[in-house]
Amino acid sequence: MPIKLEIVTPEKLAYSDDVDAVVVPGIEGELGILPHHAPLVSLLGLGELRIRKGGNEESFAIAGGFLQVRPDKVVVMAETADLAAEIDLERAQAARREAEQALEASRGRDASDLASARGALQEALMRIRVAERRHREGPRRSRGDGQ
Numbered sequence: 001m002p003i004k005l006e007i008v009t010p011e012k013l014a015y016s017d018d019v020d021a022v023v024v025p026g027i028e029g030e031l032g033i034l035p036h037h038a039p040l041v042s043l044l045g046l047g048e049l050r051i052r053k054g055g056n057e058e059s060f061a062i063a064g065g066f067l068q069v070r071p072d073k074v075v076v077m078a079e080t081a082d083l084a085a086e087i088d089l090e091r092a093q094a095a096r097r098e099a100e101q102a103l104e105a106s107r108g109r110d111a112s113d114l115a116s117a118r119g120a121l122q123e124a125l126m127r128i129r130v131a132e133r134r135h136r137e138g139p140r141r142s143r144g145d146g147q
Helices: 089-106 111-137
Strands: 003-008 013-019 021-026 029-033 040-053 056-069 073-083
Touching: 013 040, 013 073, 021 056, 021 073, 029 040, 029 056, 040 073, 040 111, 056 111, 073 111, 089 111
Parallel strands: 003 073
Antiparallel strands: 003 013, 021 029, 021 040, 040 056, 056 073
8 A cells, every 4th residue: 555755845846646665864864654654753864765666766865854754645845855867967066066165165264154065065965876876776676576
């Protein structure tokens, strides 16, 4: 029996479908959600959200937000959510270079500038990691499906 998953950002509804399982990056580690999971509210961290549906697995790079597990659905309210297959690797690498330059420039300056540069770098590196794995592995099949 599947569970309804919605991934929402301030800009859009990034995903809405019935899924078999979802793994989200919580602030203290990964959380696996299956149908009939107990109600839950949690903060989300920076990382990869994985969706399993019918033997296939898809990924999103997400940054921050909240997770709400209700009896009828799972709602992920993320600051950003980028489908791995749609991440522009060249753009993500350019963002990483810009963040590294901003980090160098902010050394010895205001702590908020340094924190902002570190956050931008972490987000760029996470997008690169998710996109590179997607491009390297292609669409993934879950274990137990004979492949």
